[in-house]
Amino acid sequence: MSQYLLLLYDNSSNLRSLSPEEMQKAFEKYMAWSKMPFTKGGKRLAEDHGRIMHPAPATGKSRVTDGPYSETKEVLGGFYLIEADSYDHAVELTHGHPHLEYGGAIEVRQIFGT
Amino acid sequence: MTAYLTRLLGSARLDLAEEIVQEAMLRALQTWPYQGVPENPPAWLFRTARNAAMDVVRHESMAERKQPNVKAQMEWDPGPLDDELLNDNLGDDELRMIFMCCHPEIPRDASVALSLKIAGGFSVREIARAFLTEEPAIAQRLVRAKRQIRERNLSFDLPRGAELKQRLTAVLEVLYFVFNEGYTAHEGEDLVRRDLCFEALRLARLIASSSSAEPRVHALAAVLAFQSARLPARVDALGDLVLLEDQDHSRWDRPLIDLGFHHFNLSMQGDEVSEYHVQAAIASIHVQGHPDWSAILTLYDQLCEMNGSPVVALNRAVAVAKVRGPAEALAAIEPLIANPALREYYLLLAVRGHLLLELERREEAAACYKAALQCRCSEPERRLLRRKLAECAG
Numbered sequence: 407m408s409q410y411l412l413l414l415y416d417n418s419s420n421l422r423s424l425s426p427e428e429m430q431k432a433f434e435k436y437m438a439w440s441k442m443p444f445t446k447g448g449k450r451l452a453e454d455h456g457r458i459m460h461p462a463p464a465t466g467k468s469r470v471t472d473g474p475y476s477e478t479k480e481v482l483g484g485f486y487l488i489e490a491d492s493y494d495h496a497v498e499l500t501h502g503h504p505h506l507e508y509g510g511a512i513e514v515r516q517i518f519g520t
Numbered sequence: 521m522t523a524y525l526t527r528l529l530g531s532a533r534l535d536l537a538e539e540i541v542q543e544a545m546l547r548a549l550q551t552w553p554y555q556g557v558p559e560n561p562p563a564w565l566f567r568t569a570r571n572a573a574m575d576v577v578r579h580e581s582m583a584e585r586k587q588p589n590v591k592a593q594m595e596w597d598p599g600p601l602d603d604e605l606l607n608d609n610l611g612d613d614e615l616r617m618i619f620m621c622c623h624p625e626i627p628r629d630a631s632v633a634l635s636l637k638i639a640g641g642f643s644v645r646e647i648a649r650a651f652l653t654e655e656p657a658i659a660q661r662l663v664r665a666k667r668q669i670r671e672r673n674l675s676f677d678l679p680r681g682a683e684l685k686q687r688l689t690a691v692l693e694v695l696y697f698v699f700n701e702g703y704t705a706h707e708g709e710d711l712v713r714r715d716l717c718f719e720a721l722r723l724a725r726l727i728a729s730s731s732s733a734e735p736r737v738h739a740l741a742a743v744l745a746f747q748s749a750r751l752p753a754r755v756d757a758l759g760d761l762v763l764l765e766d767q768d769h770s771r772w773d774r775p776l777i778d779l780g781f782h783h784f785n786l787s788m789q790g791d792e793v794s795e796y797h798v799q800a801a802i803a804s805i806h807v808q809g810h811p812d813w814s815a816i817l818t819l820y821d822q823l824c825e826m827n828g829s830p831v832v833a834l835n836r837a838v839a840v841a842k843v844r845g846p847a848e849a850l851a852a853i854e855p856l857i858a859n860p861a862l863r864e865y866y867l868l869l870a871v872r873g874h875l876l877l878e879l880e881r882r883e884e885a886a887a888c889y890k891a892a893l894q895c896r897c898s899e900p901e902r903r904l905l906r907r908k909l910a911e912c913a914g
Contacts, residue, residue, distance in 0.1 A: 421546050425643030429545050436553035450554040484554050 407489045409446070409520040410496040412503070413513040416483035420509035435504035440486070444499055448486035480511060487517075521565060522638050523617035525573055531620060532670040536576065538638065544569040614639060615726060616676050621665075622690035623674050624683070630661040635694040637662060640719065646701060649896065684732055691727070692740050692796065695720045699744050703751075704898070717748050728783065738787035739796035745780035746803035749773040761900045769809055777807050798823045813842035830859050834868055846878040866895035870905060877912060886912035 424432060440448060456473035463469075490496035496514055505512055521544070525537035544565050558564040621635040636642040644662070648655045668674070679687050702716025721744040728737045753767040762768075784800050802819045805811050820836035833856060841849035853872055862868045873888030889909040893902065 416550065418546065418550075421549060422542060425646075426541075426545065426641035427643055427646065429542075429549060433545075433549050433552070436549060437557070440553040448554040450551045483550060486554075 407491060408496075409517040410488050410490055410493070411515045411517060412486040412488060412500055413482055413515065414484050414486070414505050415480035415511040415513070417480055417509040417511075432504060432508060435507070439503050444488045444490060446487040446489055448484060450484040451482060483510075521569055523613035524566065525569060526617060527613050527676055528570070528573055529577070531674050531676045534638075534666050534669055537573075540569050540572045540576070543572055614723065615730065615732075616678055618691050618694065618723065619678055619687050620669070620674060620676055622687050622694065623669070624686055625672055625674065626665045626668055627661070628690055628693075630665040631690055632694050632697060633658050633661045634665045635691070636698060639723070640694075640698045640716070642701070649701075678732070685734075688727075688732060688734065688737070692724075692737065695724050695740065695744070699747070703747060704901075714751060717744070717751060720744055721748055728786075735787045735790050735792045736794035736796050738783040739794055739800045742780045742784040742787055742800040743796055743803050745776050745783060746800070746807050749776035749780060749807060755900065759900055761904045764806075772807065780804065780807065795823060795826050798826065813839055817843050830856050830862055834871060838871060841875060846875040850875045850879070864895050866892040866897045866901070866905070869895070870908070873908060873912075877908070882912045
């Protein structure tokens with residue numbers, strides 16, 4: 407079994423337009439997926455503006471700028487760690503994640519050495 | 521939650537209250553799947569929503585520095601949020617919300633839609649289904665209703681006296697619709713949405729136990745309790761629809777039946793006989809196991825006189841079929857077929873199909889079931905319709 411990191415990019419505008427009933431359904435789907443046996447854990451990233459530290463120049467310190475957080479772009483919202491037999495298997499498992507159904511993107515990366 | 525926020529922000533900010541609730545739920549949706557559901561989910565949501573509301577108020581106060589009472593606004597603090605406070609005020613806030621939504625200055629149809637949206641959590645599409653109308657019409661009603669609340673500064677306080685009586689009529693109608701949608705969902709995988717049924721029943725009982733209680737409130741509570749009692753038997757293990765005559769009575773919820781009779785008895789106080797009284801009487805016969813269809817038909821005759829709705833007439837026709845046979849029932853249905861409001865109503869077609877099938881008019885029955893399948897209805901009902909269609913082939 408190998409380990410994979412799922413990076414979830416948010417698309418809040420889609421979710422925001424759901425009715426309370428639809429949100430309830432979405433919620434149940436998200437919770438169900440988070441309880442799958444192959445899901446080993448996950449964390450939500452705070453909404454506060456992340457900052458980017460740029461490569462330090464030859465002399466001086468790294469330049470720090472505001473991160474890409476913005477309403478118009480997809481923001482990295484959180485991540486999950488899952489276990490799967492292969493990369494293809496990991497992708498297959500991730501197909502069932504409701505995040506994709508509600509307009510969000512998920513990047514799948516294998517943990518090196520697992 | 522919306523009711524609570526509306527009380528804090530004022531009835532003119534109903535839109536804002538709704539937005540904040542939406543944001544709070546979105547936040548929950550985006551965080552709980554990762555870190556688990558918090559110990560006290562409602563408190564978490566309330567806290568998130570209230571903080572957002574306070575942010576908005578503070579932000580606006582700072583922007584309007586010229587306001588003389590800006591200091592007062594910035595010091596606005598609704599107090600600590602503990603469980604007891606939540607429980608005590610929640611019921612009141614909800615009652616207030618639903619009574620406000622049914623204010624006489626708002627047209628009846630609009631206030632029903634508004635209550636369904638805010639207190640019932642329905643989407644515009646679901647409300648359109650319940651009314652047998654179109655979505656844009658409902659959306660318009662909601663916009664107008666909110667504008668009226670804003671412009672006329674309608675109060676969030678509970679009405680009294682004669683005003684209360686009027687308001688109550690509209691409120692009971694809303695609860696009835698909410699229950700109806702839960703009893704037989706108009707689309708989707710689940711036939712029954714018990715949370716809607718229980719929500720309607722809960723609110724009915726809330727009113728019945730308040731100073732706004734009247735016999736007809738008890739009558740409605742009785743209807744809802746009786747119908748809810750039979751919910752477990754309406755669907756089988758596969759989620760398929762079980763017809764009344766095939767239902768397993770042992771699955772009926774006895775405490776709910778008892779509750780129904782409790783409210784039914786209370787509804788008998790005084791001389792008032794509302795539609796809900798008649799419906800409660802019909803429901804009370806059904807929960808006694810072997811229904812006396814003649815008695816039910818007599819009650820439906822009475823109900824039809826009080827309520828000219830074609831849906832009631834359709835239900836009456838089913839009783840006619842049981843007492844006088846399918847041919848008479850078909851005749852009773854004839855005038856309903858021309859009614860434009862029922863054109864997309866699959867039940868009319870399904871009932872007609874059923875009666876035709878009983879009369880061995882298989883081709884006509886099949887045509888009805890095919891037409892019924894073209895209408896919008898829930899998946900379990902769709903499966904039943906397909907089975908009946910197959911039966912027509914013999």
